[in-house]
Structure formats: C-alpha cells, structure tokens
Amino acid sequence: MPSLLSSLLPVSLAHYLFLSTSLFVIGLIGLFLNRRHVIVILMSVELLFLAASMNFIAFSAALGDLSGQVFALFILATAAAEVTIGLAILVVYYRNRASIAIHDISDLKG
Amino acid sequence: MGVEIVLATSALSLLLIGLALPAEIATRVVSHTAVILLLSMVAVLLWAQGQLPLTFTSDYDELTSLMLTKHFRFDAFALYVKILILFASACVLFIGLGFIGSEPMRKSLYRFEYVVIILFATLGMCLMVSAQSLLALYVGLELQSLALYIAAAMQRDNLRSSEAGLKYFMLGALSSGLLLFGFSLLYGSAESIEFAGILASLQSPSHPAPTMLLVGMVLTLAAIAFKISAVPFHMWTPDVYEGAPSSIVAFLATASKIAALALLMRLLVEAFLPLLDDWRPIISILAIASMFLGALATIPQTNIKRFIAYSAIAHIGIILIGFASATPDSMRAVLFYLCVYMTMSLGLFAFVLAMRSSGEVTERIQDLAGLAHSDAKAALALSVLMFSMAGLPPFVGFFAKFYIFLAALRTELVLIAVCGALASVISAFYYIRIVKIMYFDEAQGNLVLQGVGNRWILYASAIAVVGLTLAPSLLLERGEQAIRVLFAS
C-alpha cells in the first residue's frame, strides 16, 4: 500500500500519460470492438481527441510551454467541426439506409 | 503565403456569388471562374519559380512576418508541389463539370457548393504542404480531409456515396486521432511543435532519441500512410474510390495523394532525418507490401474505379521506394514520379468520367470492349496511358520508374528494387489486359465518350506522356531546385 501510494504522489507527468494513453486505447477499442451502431464510433473518436488534448495539456504543464495548450485549443475546434460533419454524413446515410448498424455498412466490398 | 490568401478569399467570395446568382447558372459560372482562377495562379507560380530563390523579404512589420514564418515555409519545394496541386484541382474541376451535370448526379452534385468544397480542400492541401509546424500541418490536413469527407458523401440520394463518405469519415477520424496522439508524444519529447525544433532535439548529442519520440513518429507515419493509402492502412481506398462520385475520386487520387506525399517528404526530411535508420525499415515494409498487394489485388477487378484504387496502391508502393532510399536524387525521382503520375491519372480520369454506355454512366471495364473500332483515337490515347502506367519504355512512365530504381540501387537497396521490378511486371499484366479488352475483344456495349473537354484532357495527357520522353529534363530541373532547398534546411 505505501509504495503504491508513494508512486501516486506527487502527481507527475507519468500519471497523466498513463491516463491519456488508457483513454486512447479505450477509444481505439470502442472503434474496433463494438458491433452496434455508428454513434459509438463517433463517441470513441471523441475520446481519442480528448486523450490527445489531455496529453498535450499534461506535456504543456510539464514543459511549462503554452504551445501545448494552444494545440489543445485547436484540437477542440477541429473535433467540433469533425463531429458535425460526421453526424451530417450519418444522417444522410440513415436517410438512405434507414439503419446505422455497423453490420449493414458493407455494400462496398471486394 | 499569397496562394493561400487568394484561395481562401476566392472560396468565400465564390460562395457568396453562388448564393447570389440564380440556381441554374450558378454552378457553371462558379466552376468556370474557379478553374480560370486556379490556372492563373498556376501560371503565376510557374513564373515565380523562374525568379527563385524566393527570399521572403518582409516588407511587412516584424510581427506579421513572425506570424507568417513561424508555422509556414514558402520555399521552392512548397512552390513546386503547390503548382501540381493547383493544376490537378483545376483539371479535376474542368473534367468534373460535365460529369456532375449528367443525369443521375445532376440533382445532388450539380451545385456551386461542390466547387467551393473543392477549393477549400485545395486550400487545405496548400497549407498542409507549406506547414512547418505540427499544428499548421494538422489544421491543414483537417481542412482538406473534412472537405473530402463532405465531397465523398455529397451525392445524397445515392446509398453507395453516403456509405463511402461514412467509411471515409470514420477511418479518417481514426487516423487524425492517431495523428494527434502521435503529435502530442512528439511535442512531449521534443519540447517544440516546429519541425526545426524536433530536428534540433534529435541532433542534440545528449542521448539517443527517446522512445516517446519514436512511438510518436510511428503513429504519425501510420496516419500519413493512411492518407496516401499504403498497405496495411489502405483498406478505405477501394471502397471510397468505388462509392464516391468519380470527379471527387479524381481529386482524391491526384491532388490529395500528391499533397500527402509532399507532407510525408517534408516531415521525413525536415523533422526526422537523423532517425533515418529507424523509419527506413518501416517505409520499406510499407513499400513492398503496397507494391505486391496493390499489384495482385488489381488482377480480379471488374470495376474501373476499384481498378484505379488498387493500381494507385501499387504506384504508392513504387513511390515509397524513393522514400526508403531518402537521398536528394531519390526525392527528386519521387517528385518527377508524382508529376508523371498526376498527368497519367488526370488523363485516365478524364476518360472514366466521360464513359457512357447507352446514355448511362458506366464503370464496368468490360464495356471498353472493342473501343478500338468505335473510337480509335480515344482507344489509342488510353492504351498510351496504360502502357505508360505499366512503365513501358517509349513512354514517360518508364523514366519515372527508372529514376526511382536508379536512386534505390545507388543506396544499395537492391532487394526493394528487385521487388519493385517484379511488382511492375505483375502490374503490367492488368494494364495490358485493358488494352487487350479495347483492341482484341469484339465490341459488345456501345461505349461513347461524352464531353469534348474530357476528350481534350485525355489527348493532352497522352501527348504529354509521349512528349515528356523526348525532354524529361524540363521537369527534372524544376524538381532539382525544390529538393536542394528541402535538404538545405
């Protein structure tokens, strides 16, 4: 217990890296493992972006250089743009296919 | 910086003009102005290339010049690639107009936003190419990708187009997620988001590059490999190429690929050159895998667009050989290859976009049967393109491959060169199979080429392919300056 605790404190860069990496991996698994519908994919993409920006903030704090935070800011902006486009395409796809289950998206193959 | 500013303002103003004009003539007007604008920019840049070296004398005050030079570099290399991109998008718009006007596409595609989106994509590419920092690169890449996601799904009433758009979006988002995470690791270990900063941290003799930087680099390479559709990140290409509207596919296959490759070149040379023996094996594996998978998977294809997708993967394999040898003349060979590949693809797409069998837009290769009887000139032009794509000597495609192999052999990468040679034999098979269908088979369908513009582009590219063998030097010199600047930094 004490060694665990001592490793917990103080909160250094490594902790944040652990967190963001695990978030990143969870996002990837979300993309890959689910068999349900596309929304989950969009959300896991959001998780990826979140992990990346968290990583940037952690490094920016560790290095004391603001450009990391600026980068995180722009990630936020592009993520927003990306989600709108994603959802727009999803809506169009839904109108054509009336279902967004992953399993149905396989017309184009071979 | 001029190009980007002009592009941005013109895109926005065209958007407004499109809204103002009545619907029927809006698209045609917007599209023609866009084409003229792009071509004039290409002319200016070509003239400017003559005036090099382009010293950026800052007649602005120091703050704005700081603003501009911190994240972007407008050197000869960026200029060379921009000329290609602008020319490609101009041609795509020109040959695409007829296509989006024809029947099934007219309802959803024939609108002025189509042109604006393509302009936005071109702007993204120009930014991407002249980026000097990770952030600029990312934003440019995102701008271009988003525009292309929209364009891919633009044919709203067609299920295949929306499925292509959806797939492209999902995988594109994943790749930009990878890219971002890679950039964060790069930033973390190199303490700076400029390529120069990364290079400086790598050159500092204190310790070998931290693994964080390596993994960051790997993730970035993976993302860019996705963009240029190298194996194993290529899976999206065949589906998107088949699903998306053909004019957009033309844009994807030429301009976007050139921009992504230029980006990879700048990244590898300006940022990661000291890590050469780390990324060379990765690029070589990518190259060999792409060559063979691309070549083999093209054989059973029956849809012309899917055929182009897989053969593009094979070409990427060959181009990556140039990257693997990573010497100034190999990069010059890559630039030359890009230029030649662009002309050939534009000619090919001009043909594909104009393919109509009994009025209907068709993508079946078998419809080409007996074209030599019905339309001898077009058949001849297409077979010239096919032979040049296969790399047969009397055409410029051969010289492109020749320089790549020359560079590879000069850096003792004999294995890859041999693989390249074998893959180009396999690829020769399906290229001449198309010639066989045109010349040897009896005519079944009544294939007709619609649109005079497309026919002119087809002939122009065929003549260019033949003409360039006589004087490839005029392309090579221009490439020379671009590379010297790139490696100088």
Add this chain to the structure above:
Amino acid sequence: MPFAILNEFSPFELTEGVIFSIFATIIIACALGVITVRNPVYAVLLLVIAFFSSAALFVMQGAEFLGLLLVIVYVGAIAVLFLFVVMMLDIRFVARAKLQRKHLQLALLVAGLLLFELLAVVIIDQPRERADNKLTTSASQVTASQATANQVSANQVSSSQVAASQVAASKKMIAKPTVGLVKDILAKKIREEELAREEAAKGLLDNTTELGLLVYSEYLVIFEIAGLLLLLAMLGAIVLTHRKRDDVLRQNISTQHTRDEKARLVDIEPRSGV
C-alpha cells in the same frame, strides 16, 4: 501506520494526488461505459461526465481556460448534438451482436499490445525523463512543495522567456516604414502588444490572457484557418442534410418589406369570401 508516509508530502500535494486519482478513475470508468453500454443515450451521458472530469483535470494543471472551454464546447455543443442525433434517428436498441470468443480474445490481445507499446514510452523514458528534467527546467520542479499558483507562474516564466526571445528575434528584422493607412493602425496596435508582452514576461498574467496573447500573435494564421474549418463544417452539414421542404410556410422578409400596403386593401362583405 500506513499513513505515516503522508507527512512526507506537503498537504497541498496530498490533496492534488487525491483529486487526480478521483477524476482519473471517473474518466476511465465513463470511457469504458461509453463503449460498452447498450443504450446510446446513456453512452452520451457517460461521455459528458468524462468530459467534465477531464475539464477538472485541465484546470488542475493550470490550463483553466481550456478546461472551461472543454465544458462549454464539448459538453454544451457536441454532447447535445449527439443527443439530438440519437433522438432524431430513433435508433432501435439492437441487441449487441454476440461477439464470438475468438474475436474478443484477438481484440483484447491487440489492445493489450497497443497499451503496452504506448506505456512503454513512459516506462523506458522514465529514468531519463527525471534525469533531464532536473537539468533543463527551472528549480520549481525540484521542490515538491511549490503551490499550484507558482506552478502556473513557472509556466508563464518559461513561456515568457520563449515569447521574449521571439520578440527580440523579430526586432532584429529591419522595421521598414509602414506604408499607407492600414499599416499605421497596425503599428499602433503592435505597440500595445509590446506593452502586454512585457507584463507576460514578468509572469503576472493569468492563463487566459496569456493564451489570448499567444493565439493572436504567433498562431493567428492557424486561428483563421480553424475558422475556415468551422465554416466548412457548417457548409458541409447544410449541403448534406438540408432539404427544401416546400410543405412549410416560410417568411420571405425581403418581399415583406417591399410590400406597399395600399394595393392590398380589399373590403369584403361578410359571409361572401374573397
């Protein structure tokens, strides 16, 4: 006495560690929840919680502007957008397709490998990391007892050093006489900028103003491009999804204004209709 070690660390670090671990667990749990829960609405809600806690972490690290931005933009806009789409597309609760055992194992294996690789970055570099931290960054890293405030200031110090050196670099460029009206307005603005920079250099400004300073000086061009990006997103959404529904009565403001009242007056006998 398990808690004996507690007194080694200053109370401040203690609280920081506790807060971090709380939020970290929340984020991981919510993330896992997002990808596993069946009902999409729950997934969106879990996503929102994850964003909230990561915003908190951001603030803890001194990037409070971004933290708040995260809350507003992500939670406010994007999560709502998700909910909106989820509702609109009335997604039936498709039973999760039974995952074959083989697929699951394969996926977990790949995920584990990937996790290990990315974490390896931290493990392998850890010793070197600590070593060169000592060398490069300022003393603040060493004494664990520094308060968050001065950690923030540490950021400013180093960033201001960076900013200062850039300004100095730009000074070397020959300041040509500005030509024309636009130029001297700009010149005035630049003098204000220099004033702001001196304060930033002294590390007095808070995170938001510092960020603002930086964004509007070095990253201005990228900022505009981001603007274009959002415009493009909007354009895309319209192009893809907008449908002209003619069964809906629409206001046409311009015709409304230009209507001249006189021509419209019609006197109607009762019960006779026009």
Add this chain to the structure above:
Amino acid sequence: MDNWPLLSTIIFLPLLGAGLLTLIRGRENDIALAAKSTALWVALSNFALTLGLWYSFDRQQEGFQFVESKSWIASSGISYSVGVDGLSLFFVVLASFLTVLCILASWRSITKRVRDFMAAFLVLESLSIGAFLALDTILFYLFFEGVLLPMFYIIGIWGGERRIYAAFKFFLYTFLGSVLMLLSIISLTWIGGTTYIPELMNTDFSIGLQRVLWLGFFVSFAVKTPMWPFHTWLPDAHVEAPTAGSVMLAGLLLKMGGYGFLRFCLPILPDASQFYAPLVFSLSAIAVVYASLVALVQEDIKKLIAYSSVAHMGFVTAGLFANNATALSGAVMQMISHGLVSAALFLCVGVLYDRAKTREIKAFRAIVQPMPAYARLMLVFTLASIGLPGTSGFIGEILTLLGVFQASPATAFALALGMILGAGYMLHLYRRVFFGPPAAMPDKLYDLQTRENFVLISLVLPVVWIGLYPAPLLNIITPDILPIIATAGH
C-alpha cells in the same frame, strides 16, 4: 553528304511512314490499298537507305561508324547516340529487307484493319533497327522494350485462336526478363559512370559485380534468344502470330537476344562471360538436342519451325561464348542465315495457310503435284535450314562448330548431333507434306503466284549467295569481333 544523319533517318523513316498512314482517308478498301502501297514504298526506301549504309560502310575503320550523339537528358548523362559497326550493320539490313517481304507477303492474306497492320509493322521495324543501332544503354533498353508493343498488337489482333494467351505470354515473359536487365543496366551505368556503350566497354568492373550484372542481362537475352528453359513462349507466339508476324518475330526479335549478348555481355562483362561460359554451353547443347527432338513429333508445321528456331539459336549462343574469332563470326553468320531461312520457312507455311487454311501436317500429302515450283523453293529452304553446304545455314553452322570445338568439344558433339536431328525432322516434314502417293488434295492448292514467287526467290538468292561466297559479310564482321576476343583474353 556526310553531315546527313543517315542512321537517324533509317530509324525514324518507318515511324514517319506509320504516322503518314494514319492521315489516309477514304472508303474501307481504298484505305487498305493506299496503306499497303505507302507502307511498301516507305519500307523499300528504307531498305535502299540501309543498302546505301552497307555500301558506304568502310571496312578498314574499326569500331563504330556514322556515330551521331545528341544529349537527351543532360542531368543524368543520358544521350541519344547511335552508331553502326560490323556486328549491327547486317541486322539493320536484315530488318529492312524482311519488312519489305512481310508487307508483300501479307498483301492479300490480311483483310481486316490493314492500315493498323501496316502501321504496326513500320513501327516494329523502326524500333528494332533502333535497338540494333543504339549506343546508349538507356536508348537501347527503350527500343529493346518498345519492340514488345507492336508485336503484342500484331499477335493479339491478327493472330490465330489462342492469340490472346500467346500475346500475353510473349509480352509478360519478355517483360519480366528485360525488367531484371533494367536493374543491371542501371547499376552498370551508375557504377560505370556513363551510359555510352563504347566507354563502358573499356571500363573494367570487379569480378563479383560483373557476375551479378551478367545474370541480369543473361535472363533477358536468354528469354529473347530463346535459350532452353525460357523458350516455351516461342512456339505459342509463332503458332498464333499471322505469317508476317512470325517472320518478323523469327527474323528480328530473336536476333536481339543474340545481339544483346554480343553488345553487352561479351565486351562489357568479359570475365563474367568466361565464368558462365560452361553454363551457356550446356544450355545451348540441351537446346539444340531438345528442340530438334521435340520438333520431330510436332503436328503443326509452324510449331515445328519454331522449335527449329530454338535449335538454331542454340548454335548461336554456344558460338557467342566460345571466345574465338571463328565461333563469334560463325554465331553472327548463323543469326543472319537463321533470319533469312526461318523467315522464308514461315513465308512458305503462310503460302500453305492462305490456301488450305490449316497448318496440320496430316492435312497435306503429295503437294509436289499441284505445286511443283513451291516444292522446289521449299526444298532449298529446308536444305538451308539443315545447313547443307552451299547454303547460308552451312556457313553459320560449320564456323560455329569449328569455333565451339576449340572451346569445348563436348558441346561441339551435341551441336553436331543437332545437325543429324535437324536433317531428321526437316526431311521427315518435307516427305510427309510433299511426297507420297498422289492424294485427292483440295483443288485450291494452286501453285505460287508471281508475288509469292518474287518474295521467296528474293530470299533464295541471299541464302545461296551467302552459302557460296560469304566473304563480303565476313570481312565486315570479323574485324569488329577481334576487340571482343581481345578484352576477354587479357
């Protein structure tokens, strides 16, 4: 008129002719006739030019003559340089001569798309002549590869039933070989520093490097010659190609393989050629015996002659690597004589095919009754193919045998054995087709027309003339062989 670029005109005149053909307008059969006559005129003038070249070729001067050199891609030092010497002169003359004959031979047998056919032939001629005259490795590769295209079209469009399979097999087989050669050429030019062949000839490369480069060249030229294991494309290509196509295939394309050995492997990589000589000897020995045996049991005349070509080229490859003057000049003579003789044999088969629309030996018997003149000419060519003294075949074979015996008697034995088997299958063929009790042959077997007669007699004359008096050819070839022997000797 020494400043007139004679060689470039010889190369590009047919190309110009082909271009001219596309301008012809008018009704279907007018175009056909106009195309045929223009093609014939272009070919004849080109043939005259090559004769002029031969006439003004001065024997004393060693090395390359009529050299023209213009820089083409300055940055990588590639130049358009062409030149002729004793070795390549006769192949050029052969090329233009055979083109004239092909155009005449396919005057009536080709009916569909005549204009494209003539254009393809003129392009084929110009590319093959270019290959023989190129002095720049890249230019050589350009022409060497370029020849594949017109041939692919010729086999593919005007060929027999399995023409597509044969066209593909021919194209890809040769392309694979020559792509590996490209790699060797690239490393050769890069290490040697120049792409100009004469300079490459006197730069010496390390033994290890030579052996690797040599293999690249060997694969390509072995496929093209064809040497034993790489020969399976030849019978298919010949059976499916139209008559004129087989003539050009046998007359020209096979010579490029041998010429390639002569121009690249022997002078530039002499030690490697010495090192691999035993390998080439054994392959040639197998080729001669194997091909002659297989030819014995063929049912299709054209396939039989195709296998006989493999046997004859076995002589050539053995001669080339025997590294003495007699063998090398014998090999060159054998190539020239094989060019003439197999072209004649294919024309004869074409004559039969035009009449009876089949090439099965079983279908013909006692042809000598209805077609005595044809029987006589065919007899001369059969004897030339066997290498009977007094015909060009003999000169090639005896010189090669004399030379090869000095290098390796064992191979000479196999080659001599090939002479017996050669006589075996050719006379076996001749007897089954021409002799035997008179059968009720289809009446359409009328004797030779004036045009066919002219074509075949214009082939008989050189065959017999070279047989009786080869000195004018040998006096030109031998001086240029001595340097090759010299480089190998030191």
Add this chain to the structure above:
Amino acid sequence: MIVAIPLLPLFASIIVGLFSRRMGAALALFITCLFMIIASILAISLFLSVALRGFETTITLAPWFTVGNLSIAWAMQVDTLSSVMMAIVCVVSTLVHIYSAGYMQDDASLPRFMAYLSLFTFFMLALVSANNLLQMFFGWEGVGLASYLLIGYWHHKDSAARAGVKAFLVNRIGDFGFVLGICATYKMFGSLNFSEIFAMVPDVLGEELVIFNWRFEAITAISLLLFVGAMGKSAQLGLHVWLPDAMEGPTPVSALIHAATMVTAGVFMLCRMSGLFEYSETALATITLFGAATAFFAASVAITQNDLKRVIAYSTCSQLGYMVLAVGLSAYSAAMFHLTTHAFFKALLFLAAGSLIHALSGEQDMKRMGGLRSMMPLTYLLFWVGVLSLAGIPIFSGYYSKDIILESAWASHTIVGQVAFLLGNISVFLTAGYATRMIIMSFHWLPRFEEKLMERVHESPPAMSIPLLLLAIGAISSGFLLKDWFVGEGSGNFWRASIFVEDYHTALQDAHHSPRWVEVLPLFLSVLGIAAGFLCYQIFTSLPARLARILRPIHQFLLEKWYFDKLYNLLFLRSAFSLARALWHGVDEKTIDALGPDGISTVARRLGERLRIMQSGYVYHYVFAILIGVVVFGAFAIAQRL
C-alpha cells in the same frame, strides 16, 4: 581447261534444271550427254597427262571465306589420285547418261532426272578435286543431296521417298563424324588445307585431345572420326543400312551412285588422307577389321536375297569392304586399283540388270524371272563378263585387283592382316556363289513371269547396249592394263606424292613375292564357288531349299540382313520418337510451362482473388488492419531501442 571438267556438268544441270518444264526430253538429254562427253574426254586426257607426263597442279578458282587464321578457297588439286577418280567418275557418268536415254525414255520428267544426274557428277568432281577438307565436305554433302533426290526420284512411290530420307540421314550420321573430324583437325593443325595438314603432322604426333574429359591421342581420334565419315558414305558395316534401300531409285542411279562413284568417295577420302592415317596404327587396324567384317557380312547376306538389284547392292557393299580392308593394310594403291576395276564391272552388272528389268517392265524379283538366255543373248553374255570379273576369274579385271588385296593382307604379317585374309577368302567363295546363283536364277530355268510380258521381252535398244559393251571392254581390259601402273613396279612414280605410305608399312611390296599358295587360293575358291552355284541352282534345284531348312536359324538370320534394320528401328527410331513425345508433353508443357508462366499466373490470380475477398466491407475489419499496422510498426520501433 581443267576447271571445265567439274563446271560442265554444273552448267548442264543448271540449264536443264531451270528450264526443265519448257524443255523437251530430247533437248535435255542432248545437252547433258554432250556436256558429259566433253567432260569425260577432258578427264581422260588429264589422266593420261598426269599418268604419263607427271603433270601436277593446284588451281584456285575463287576465295570462299577467311575468318581469323582460317582461309578457305574453291580450288582444284590435280594429282594422280584426283585425276584417276575424275576419269572414272566422268567415264561412268557419261555412260550412265547415255544409258538413261534408253532406260528412262518413257519417264514424264526426264529433264529433271538428267539435271539431277549432272548435278551429282558436279558434286562428285568437286569432292574429288578438293584441296581442303571443307570443299571436300561441300562435295560430300552435295553428293548425299543428289543421292537423296535421285533415290526419291519416283516420289509418288512412298517407299522411294522413305528410302531417300533414310539414305540422307544415314549419310548425315557419317557426316557427323566427318564434321567433328574436320573440327578436330582445325583445332590441332589450325588449317584445313591438305598440304598444310600433312606438313604439320610430325609435330602434332604427341598431342592429346580431351573430349568429355577423356584423353585421346589426337591423330587417332581424327582418323577414327574421319573413318566414321567414310563408313557412312561407303556403307561399311553399321552404316550400310541405306545402300540396299537405295535400290528404290532408277537403275542408272544405282549403277552410277551406288556402284561406281559415291560409295567409293569414302575410300577416296581415306586414300587422300593417307598422310594422316599412316601415323595411327590403331586407326589402321580398326579400318582393316571393319573392311573385312563388311566384306564377309555383305557376301553372306547376298546369298539369301531374291531381289536382283539388292544382290548386286550387297555385292557392292562386300567389294567396298575389300577396298577399306586394303586401306587398313596401308595398301592404298591396291584399294584404288580395286576401286577402278570394281567401277567398271559393277556398273556393267547394274546396267545389265537394268536392261533386264527394263525388258520385264519393272520386275526386280529373281523368282519371277528365268528363261531369258535365249531371248536376250547379248545381255546374258555381258552379264557373264560381269559375274566372272566379280568372282575374280583370271583374265577378268576382278581377279587382279582382288588378289593383290588378299596377298597384301597375307603379307602384312599382322594378326589383323591374317583375320582379313581369312575373311577375305571366305567372302571370295561366297561372292562366286551368289554371283552364279544370280545369273542362273535370272537367265536359266524356265520363264516364270506372266504371258503378256512375254512378247514385250526384247533385247535392249542400242542406246542401252552400247554403254554395256564399252563397260564390258573396261571390265575385261582394265585389269591387266592398269596392273603395272596402280600396283606394279611403276606404281611408285605413278602415285608420286598423292598417296603417302610409311616406310615400315611394306604390305604391298611383300605381296608381290608372297608364297605360291597364297596367290592360287583365291582363284581356287572362286572356281569352287561357281561350281557350287551351278550345283545348287542348275542341277540339284531342290538342294538350296533343303539346306535352308536344315540351317533354318542361320538362313533366317541372313535373310533378315543380320537383323540390322530391325535393331536400328527399335534402338534409334522408336526410342527417338517416344523420347521426343515425352520431352514435348512431359518437359515442355508439364514442367517448364506449369512451373513457369502458367504456374505463376494462376498463383497470382488466386492470390489476387483471396486479397479481393479480404476487402470485406466491414469497417471494424479496416480498423483492425490499421491497429495491426500501428502495433507492428510500434513494436518494430521499440525493438530498435531495447
């Protein structure tokens, strides 16, 4: 003038050959016979000037080609050997030309036949007068070609066409040895001209020749190779199978080519190359053995044959055996002497048989002849001259030339010589036997052919009987006339340099004073043979049938020509064809094509198909691929660092 000798027949053949269609038979006959008569007059005068005045010269007509150190020219070497041969060839050829006028006058394409005859004569003269091995080889193959054309002249007869091909191929096997011999000489001596070769022989004596890494003594190897060539041409044992089948051709052809000239070319070459053969004992021994064996074999087979021309053919083969035997014993002049006499009486026999067959309008089987003694007395008488000369009865030429060979066999005092002497004498007996059997079966007894042929049987016309008479005179007189020149005391200065005999090979000189019984034995045996012939076929006609039944295996063995034909068919023809089919289908299609082009293309096609299916269309497969890519490359990068 000398050059005209070979060129005259060439011009005749070209003129007649080119215009054979438009020219009538008479004109063709006239031109060819006239040219041949002039040529033979010139040849005889040349022979006389060479023999009497010792005239010798070498005329080079035109250079053929020069490559490196090898320079070959068209030339005529005139010395005793070549002039003798030229004389024989011209004389016999002229007579055959004249004879053909009568024999072939009802043949449709006579001009073609005459052209071929003249062409043959030209090639023979070119061969004989060559001063280098290559021109000799030119004549050698030319003669082979002419014999192929003439044997297969009646190409509507399938057996004739096949016989022509067979003749050419077996000759070609002989040429295989000859060519390799030429190559070996070129390798050893650096030149192919006889004068240079014979000059350099002493300093090449010890040299070795390595073939298939076996070491051979150079001179022996060359001699044996050249001898293989001679075997092929002179139908020695092993390569003789073509001679009997060559009888398919018209009889004048058999007379000219398969009796007098072509078959003797081999013997001529051996004599010409005596300068080389003398230095190799083993070669001479083998030659003797082969000669003796051939003589015995041919004689034994001839007894059982029923076809008139085949009997004569085998007798030629046997006499050739004698000549080769003589060469083996380095009694070259004896061989030449027998060659000359044999030319006369064998041509006589053939032409007589020809007029017989002509009279019976094509009937060649002796069993269906008989009783012609009274109908064709002149032919019967001339036939006897031939038979007696063949059997070697004193005043006839055969006796002188054959006896000197047997005596030199005895005088050589070597084991090989003794064996040759023994076999030679047995063959003398057999020869006499089959000769008499032949004459009796065809002329004596009662006519066994159909009636309707009876009235058409008539004495041959003058065009045919005049040559017969001339040949008969030659057959009788050539013996004692030429004895002194060829083998007598005068032979030294007669042959001068054209034949080289090692001084320790004294077989020929000792032959003159060999013991009495050795000279008498052959005469005794031939008389005995003739008596046996009469006994078996004239008096006790049933005896041969009973003998055949008692010695059934031997008789069958001889009837089947020692099973050579069956053996060759099985050993070479069948195996060659089956091997060829195996190679074609087995190797070409099944292995090379299957592994090579077709194999690779099917593999590529299958791979392509499998890759196409991998593109499943499901997004999670794509994501999985990307993950795999990232993981692999990540591991790769990290591995570098560990």
